[in-house]
């Protein structure tokens with residue numbers, strides 16, 4: 001039995017993009033992972049399990065039937081060329097070259113191209129456009145940070161190695177004692193497993209993050225606060241935590257969907273950034289979004305280069321146009337505007353509101369996806385790809401916008417091409433069909 005260990009493997013699951021994975025292969029099959037968390041391990045092991053799709057499929061008489069790659073690509077291209085308002089959605093769990101080809105396809109089709117940021121950290125991007133973003137790399141956090149704040153996020157579950165690899169428990173160049181040199185503050189509506197590890201926990205009433213941010217800013221600016229509590233947090237606790245923040249050597253705020261998707265949305269994030277700016281009167285302070293999918297940050301970087309906009313980009317006018325709330329996926333679906341959807345590297349049927357899904361289910365839907373998901377259940381065409389970071393190389397951007405090269409660990413199932421190759425085949429077929437009309 002041939003046994004091999006592939007080292008320095010990057011985990012293509014969450015925005016932490018841990019790059020110290022080891023994958024054990026026996027006869028070319030993944031049998032074990034080392035250093036990765038359970039979520040990362042599952043990503044590698046599930047590439048070989050029974051939920052894997054290995055053949056292209058087209059829906060006929062209500063059933064998905066296996067077909068050839070060429071026929072599936074042709075059908076996908078016909079659907080897209082015949083649509084007046086195609087929507088190309090997903091992109092968060094694939095590599096940057098696939099994004100590049102996807103933008104070319106969107107331009108060719110006068111389509112809307114949007115990623116999962118429109119339902120997660122889109123408000124963070126909007127806030128950043130308003131007030132900027134004082135940030136840093138995770139390496140700086142590891143080596144320098146002595147005050148770590150997690151606001152509206154639960155890395156113990158969603159980014160399981162974040163605290164041990166980059167922020168809280170790891171020893172850093174200037175933080176040789178690891179956790180003993182650091183203070184952990186958690187702000188959340190629930191007493192999460194991350195909150196249970198905190199030195200200070202601020203339990204906020206749901207929907208009151210903006211008020212608590214304001215209260216912290218008021219204390220830092222020496223302003224009085226009336227009343228006993230703000231947003232469910234005692235004023236004495238707000239003052240105590242503000243003191244810890246102001247006395248930091250290097251502080252960092254990580255924020256998640258608890259801030260971006262609760263009442264206030266981008267105004268919450270804008271206020272958190274302003275708090276960070278205020279704190280720099282006293283201490284070095286930075287802020288960073290806890291990006292979920294491993295390359296959701298990369299999509300906005302690639303679209304930023306190519307179109308000038310980060311997500312929700314509409315090519316209908318023949319040039320890129322961006323107006324979140326108008327050109328973002330759920331709004332387009334809920335206005336019943338889209339007449340065809342291409343989904344890649346995401347599962348909107350599991351995450352979108354029912355009103356979007358019930359409309360989407362009436363449309364022709366092309367899905368580029370390696371596993372059986374609720375979205376493949378409504379697909380008209382399914383094209384299974386090689387999984388980036390497991391079966392294909394590529395570039396992804398970590399949550400701190402550091403680009404990291406994904407490794408290929410094993411060969412994909414026969415006939416499964418990388419996402420970018422599938423998109424190139426569809427683009428080529430689209431151009432052929434358009435040249436005939």
Ligand code: SF4
Nearest residue numbers: 011014018037040161
């Ligand atoms: S923390 Fe994220 S990137 Fe790191 S191993 Fe776990 S899932 Fe993978």
